[in-house]
Amino acid sequence: MKFLLIGQPNCGKSTLFNQVCGYKVETGNFTGTTVTYTESRVRLKGEVIGLVDLPGTYTLAGSNAAEQVVLEYLLSHDDYDCVINVVDASHLGLHLGLTLELLELGRPMILALNLIDEADHLGIQINIRELSEKLGIPVIPMIASKGRGIREVFFAAHQTGLSKPEVRRQFYQEDLEKTITALIPAAIGLDLPLNAEAVAIKLIEQDPLVSRQVEKQWPELIEKSEIIAKRLGDDGRIDSGSLLNLERNKAALAIAESVTVLGTRKLNLRDTLDNYLLHPFWGYIFLILILYLFFQGVFQFGGLIEGPLLKLVTSSEQFAINLLNPGKLLGEVIIGLIQGISGGLAIVLPYLIPFLLGLGFLEDFGYLPRVAFLLDSLMHKIGLHGTAVVPFILGFGCNVPSVMATRTLDNKKEQFIAAALATLVPCSARLAIVFGLVAFYLGPLVALIIYLMVFFVIALTGKLLSKLLPKDTPGLILEMPPYRQPNLQSILNKAWFRIKEFLVEAWPVLIAGSIVLSLLNAYNLTRYFNFLTVPMTWLLGLPTQAGVPLIFGVLRKELSLIMLGQALGSMDFRGVLSPVQMITFTVFVIFYMPCLATLVTLHKELGRRAMWNIMGITLLIATVTALFARGVASLIY
Numbered sequence: 001m002k003f004l005l006i007g008q009p010n011c012g013k014s015t016l017f018n019q020v021c022g023y024k025v026e027t028g029n030f031t032g033t034t035v036t037y038t039e040s041r042v043r044l045k046g047e048v049i050g051l052v053d054l055p056g057t058y059t060l061a062g063s064n065a066a067e068q069v070v071l072e073y074l075l076s077h078d079d080y081d082c083v084i085n086v087v088d089a090s091h092l093g094l095h096l097g098l099t100l101e102l103l104e105l106g107r108p109m110i111l112a113l114n115l116i117d118e119a120d121h122l123g124i125q126i127n128i129r130e131l132s133e134k135l136g137i138p139v140i141p142m143i144a145s146k147g148r149g150i151r152e153v154f155f156a157a158h159q160t161g162l163s164k165p166e167v168r169r170q171f172y173q174e175d176l177e178k179t180i181t182a183l184i185p186a187a188i189g190l191d192l193p194l195n196a197e198a199v200a201i202k203l204i205e206q207d208p209l210v211s212r213q214v215e216k217q218w219p220e221l222i223e224k225s226e227i228i229a230k231r232l233g234d235d236g237r238i239d240s241g242s243l244l245n246l247e248r249n250k251a252a253l254a255i256a257e258s259v260t261v262l263g264t265r266k267l268n269l270r271d272t273l274d275n276y277l278l279h280p281f282w283g284y285i286f287l288i289l290i291l292y293l294f295f296q297g298v299f300q301f302g303g304l305i306e307g308p309l310l311k312l313v314t315s316s317e318q319f320a321i322n323l324l325n326p327g328k329l330l331g332e333v334i335i336g337l338i339q340g341i342s343g344g345l346a347i348v349l350p351y352l353i354p355f356l357l358g359l360g361f362l363e364d365f366g367y368l369p370r371v372a373f374l375l376d377s378l379m380h381k382i383g384l385h386g387t388a389v390v391p392f393i394l395g396f397g398c399n400v401p402s403v404m405a406t407r408t409l410d411n412k413k414e415q416f417i418a419a420a421l422a423t424l425v426p427c428s429a430r431l432a433i434v435f436g437l438v439a440f441y442l443g444p445l446v447a448l449i450i451y452l453m454v455f456f457v458i459a460l461t462g463k464l465l466s467k468l469l470p471k472d473t474p475g476l477i478l479e480m481p482p483y484r485q486p487n488l489q490s491i492l493n494k495a496w497f498r499i500k501e502f503l504v505e506a507w508p509v510l511i512a513g514s515i516v517l518s519l520l521n522a523y524n525l526t527r528y529f530n531f532l533t534v535p536m537t538w539l540l541g542l543p544t545q546a547g548v549p550l551i552f553g554v555l556r557k558e559l560s561l562i563m564l565g566q567a568l569g570s571m572d573f574r575g576v577l578s579p580v581q582m583i584t585f586t587v588f589v590i591f592y593m594p595c596l597a598t599l600v601t602l603h604k605e606l607g608r609r610a611m612w613n614i615m616g617i618t619l620l621i622a623t624v625t626a627l628f629a630r631g632v633a634s635l636i637y
Helices: 013-021 065-076 089-103 115-119 128-135 152-162 176-188 196-205 207-215 217-233 240-259 267-277 283-324 327-363 367-382 386-395 399-408 412-422 428-442 442-469 488-522 526-533 534-540 546-551 557-568 579-591 594-607 608-637
Strands: 001-005 038-044 045-052 082-088 109-114 122-126 137-142 261-262
Touching: 001 013, 001 089, 001 152, 013 038, 013 045, 013 082, 013 109, 013 152, 013 488, 013 557, 038 082, 038 152, 045 109, 065 082, 065 207, 082 122, 082 152, 089 109, 089 240, 089 428, 109 128, 109 152, 115 122, 122 526, 128 240, 137 152, 137 261, 176 196, 176 217, 176 240, 196 207, 196 217, 196 240, 196 526, 207 217, 267 283, 267 367, 267 412, 283 327, 283 367, 283 428, 283 442, 327 367, 327 428, 327 488, 367 488, 412 608, 428 442, 428 488, 428 557, 428 579, 442 579, 442 608, 488 526, 488 546, 488 557, 526 534, 526 546, 534 546, 534 579, 546 579, 557 579, 594 608
Parallel strands: 001 045, 001 082, 082 109, 109 137
Antiparallel strands: 038 045, 122 261
């Protein structure tokens, strides 16, 4: 059997998936975390059940990438046995619109009524039995984040998948029903996973995906449906798709109102937080304070571990050099191997682990959407498109999903600008350089200043790109989720999910790069690579040996720091780099050319030309900002 998880963004759908399948989906307490669907398996009643987590979507209209992924899956698969529609109980009227749209598909379905505790906090009481009767499907209350009701949800889905009860949709106004009835006979013979009634409804909506599939089998039906749809909205006030959507929303609100009793809201500390955290003045003060405490905590934790680990790394490398025969192939390979392993262990992980734990806490608590709101209201004034804020937030983990998230934007210009700016966001790989080089040797305050400078550069770049590529910059409409008590297991799983990515993908590249550099040094080949970068290293005032680390840093940003230590002959950078050089190198690496994985994603999402343009833009920004940072640092140190 196979179940589909479908729901609106931030309804707890991916949390439910992770509770039963392990941490395999990138979730957070903000909109837009799931970009593509994820499949897994779960054992239920002695059998293995397939489970598919589809992206969060408000409708099946196919007007953006998330909606298209969901609709394309439904149009290309008919092997699922039950749809589990996850709904936020605290916003029932808003979420039932998608429920009614799913009922139109006529497939077995249950409703998982999530966030019952949040609804209770708001004083909302829902009559579960009456809601089930009005929808004609089982309704199961659930608190996914606490594991409550999950067993009952899957048992109900299993029973529904076996019995396959008839599913009835809601009926709408008379003219609309007559139009649907008129199209059903013509849609009966079509070879689609949807039934004839669902096809008729989608044709009235003039859904592009369904229309394309129908046109391949019966072009005349498209013409007929367009005529009928035009006649339906002939008064000129509204098109047929909007009319149908309006009817759904009216029915959804009516159902929600009839099954809901509003009591007294239970006020607590969470209700007053936004008065301060979203304040037009104090909100930014708290943002800077929270970021400072976050960085200070990461620095303190990482500093406690990095010092002893560096001593262990240095002694291990010296022992290997004394034991082996440097200059010989095997000896250099083993020394490079040891340096790659020890570099990732001593420099990257001490800061990566606390950073990811802290980021997971802020995600689950619900502060990141507030950060998006604050940054949007500031940067939108200088031309930065508001809807790009969420991809920026994803970029703090990794720029790859950040670039992928830009596909939800309306046009190529917006997507290009958002993708270019998203590549400037300091991901967790760059974090290792900021903390391992600047924070450790110069203090966390300098690291925080660099991060604040990054925000300014992103905003300024957005302004310039908006001038060069004129476009409208509408305001941001961002769903603001409630504050929630972070789940420790979720935070740990989330951090492990991302750390495992470093262990599996990044660390092997670091080790391989370390071995390559060791061999290049042994056979005196690094001078050729360094010669290619002499103009840049001279301009920035960096050692000539920094050329190879900058070249190999395109593979993985962490690699540039590890290889810099190897190239300079010491992982204790205090003795081989000045404070000005540390700051200059860090600022340049933060901005210059995206890593290889991000470049591949840019090519896939935007095309080759856009990828090369973004590479050039980031290299220019890196050079200018590094020179500026060098000048300012020279006045201080």
